[in-house]
Amino acid sequence: MVSSMVWYRVGSRFEKPGITGISHFLEHMMFKGTSRYQKGEIDHITACQGGSNNAFTSHDYTAYYFTFASDRWQSALEIEADRMMNNRFDPEEVELERQVIIEELKTDLDTPWGALHHRVEEKSFSQHPYRFPIIGNYQDVVSISQEQIIDYYRQFYSPNNATLVLIGDLDVEGTLVQVEQLFADLPSSIPPRENPFREPRRERQVRIQMTMPTQTPRILLAFPAPSVHQTEHFALRVLDAILSEGKLSRLYRRLVDQERVASVASTEYTESFDPYLFFIAAELHKEADLEKAESMIFEELARLTRDPVSRSELAKAKNQCLVHFYSDFETTLDQAIQIGLLETLDRPRYWDDFSQRLMAVEAEDLQRVAAQSCSPEQAIVGTLCDGPREI
Numbered sequence: 001m002v003s004s005m006v007w008y009r010v011g012s013r014f015e016k017p018g019i020t021g022i023s024h025f026l027e028h029m030m031f032k033g034t035s036r037y038q039k040g041e042i043d044h045i046t047a048c049q050g051g052s053n054n055a056f057t058s059h060d061y062t063a064y065y066f067t068f069a070s071d072r073w074q075s076a077l078e079i080e081a082d083r084m085m086n087n088r089f090d091p092e093e094v095e096l097e098r099q100v101i102i103e104e105l106k107t108d109l110d111t112p113w114g115a116l117h118h119r120v121e122e123k124s125f126s127q128h129p130y131r132f133p134i135i136g137n138y139q140d141v142v143s144i145s146q147e148q149i150i151d152y153y154r155q156f157y158s159p160n161n162a163t164l165v166l167i168g169d170l171d172v173e174g175t176l177v178q179v180e181q182l183f184a185d186l187p188s189s190i191p192p193r194e195n196p197f198r199e200p201r202r203e204r205q206v207r208i209q210m211t212m213p214t215q216t217p218r219i220l221l222a223f224p225a226p227s228v229h230q231t232e233h234f235a236l237r238v239l240d241a242i243l244s245e246g247k248l249s250r251l252y253r254r255l256v257d258q259e260r261v262a263s264v265a266s267t268e269y270t271e272s273f274d275p276y277l278f279f280i281a282a283e284l285h286k287e288a289d290l291e292k293a294e295s296m297i298f299e300e301l302a303r304l305t306r307d308p309v310s311r312s313e314l315a316k317a318k319n320q321c322l323v324h325f326y327s328d329f330e331t332t333l334d335q336a337i338q339i340g341l342l343e344t345l346d347r348p349r350y351w352d353d354f355s356q357r358l359m360a361v362e363a364e365d366l367q368r369v370a371a372q373s374c375s376p377e378q379a380i381v382g383t384l385c386d387g388p389r390e391i
Contacts, residue, residue: 002073002168003332005065006080007340009163010156012134013059013273014194021136022144022152024057025101029149030064031055032093035086037079039093045075059130060273061344067333070169074178080164081182084157094146102142105135112212112384113281116220119208120382124222124277128197158189165340168332197274199224206380211387216263217284219294222380223373225278228271228347234357235365236278236373240269241317242309242366243280243300250300251280259296261288273345278373290383304370308363321358325351 011023033039046053051068053076066076108114118133125131135141164183166175202224226232243251244267251265264283270276284293309317329335342350 001067001332002070002076002166002170003065003067003336004073004076004080005063005165005333005336005340006084007061007063007163007165007344008156009060009161009191009344010062010152011058011060012132012136013129014156014192015129015132015136018140019144019148019152020132020140021101021105021134022140022149023062024135025097025141025144026149026153026157027055027057027062027064028097028101029089029094029153030083030087032090032097033088034083035088036082039090042079042083045079049075051076057134059134059276061341063337063340063344065333065336073168073170077178077182081186084159084162084183085186087153087157089146089150089153091146094149098141098144101135102138105138105141108135112214112216112218113220115212116208116210116218116382116384119210120220120222120279120380121277123206123208124224124380125199128199128274130272130274130276155189156191159183159186160188161191163340163343165336165343167336167339199275202378205377208380208382210382210384210390212384212389214384214386215286217286217288217290217385218383219282219284219290219297220382220384221280221294221297222277222382223280223375223378225269225272225276225373226369227273227275228342228345228350229273230275231357232365232369232372233271235361235369236269237321237358238314238317238361239304239366239369240267240278241320242304242313243267245317245320250303251282251297254296254300255282255293261285261293261296271341271345271347271350286386290385294381294383298376301370301374304374305367309366311363314361314363314366318358318361322355325354325358 012020015022031042033041046066049068049072051066053066055062055064064080068076109118121133122131164179225236243249244265255262255265262282262284266281268279280297282293282297284290328338338351342348
């Protein structure tokens, strides 16, 4: 097998009010044909050769991938090189894809978690573009023009703003020759210079209350979290595992097993270029008290700040993090994703010393990070319960 990925350093972090969602919109358009490939031909070639392809957009990047058997993968390089410069933006296709994205956005906002997540993320930042939803705000998606998409494409889609990752059973020397032939003569672009965003530290808790017809009350907490460039990143990964990894984790034991107020308790923390967010989420039983469940979560966070984690619990959490680390490299596509992700985030040596830095985390590091990132006054507290849908 061979997996091929192209990562562009562009995502919603690069957007401005008025064009939110344009990175995701452009991702959709990259499958609509080029000067060489007709509409649908990229997927047709992939299917005929027994491969797979897809793409995804995030705050910090947009990535495209193919996976083929190793005797027929070279068409992936030809497609990527062609659509890097020669993508077509037929006005009719732009409008058709706009409707697809609008329906995707409506569907997301029609789900309790989707609606709550949008609102919490929006309120979590006052200045940084991480406050923009990756899919975009509705009014922007409706109004983004074909000309704006083409201009955005020409700014960000070029070899000097991209990373090509190839993993698998391939001939290195021959592959490098092919890469040189396909990409070397493609012109560079000049992406707009990024403005450094310094999000002010929050000193007051922000609360969001939503209603929607639902049988399951929900709570979503967001806290400021370190980026992949900060040393605190490793401690928060361990803290993340302690709180929600498995049925013996602290939040599961407290909310689900002991108090029986929730059916689900989870956390979410991902790698990001700039400081982003650490999420804690819980799905409660219909009769559960939202305020009581929230108090339990903050009690567990306070306990992490106050009492050092035991050696056995710390060792277990580190081992869980290492298991995830190794499983992230299981397939050729897994490896391409991990290597491309950290290269695009300007942290290419991240995996070289991951295990050493993870194992160096001590109990006092967890106390310090919990105090820095998970205090009640820094929280965005979102709750959603049964009631009329909010407009």
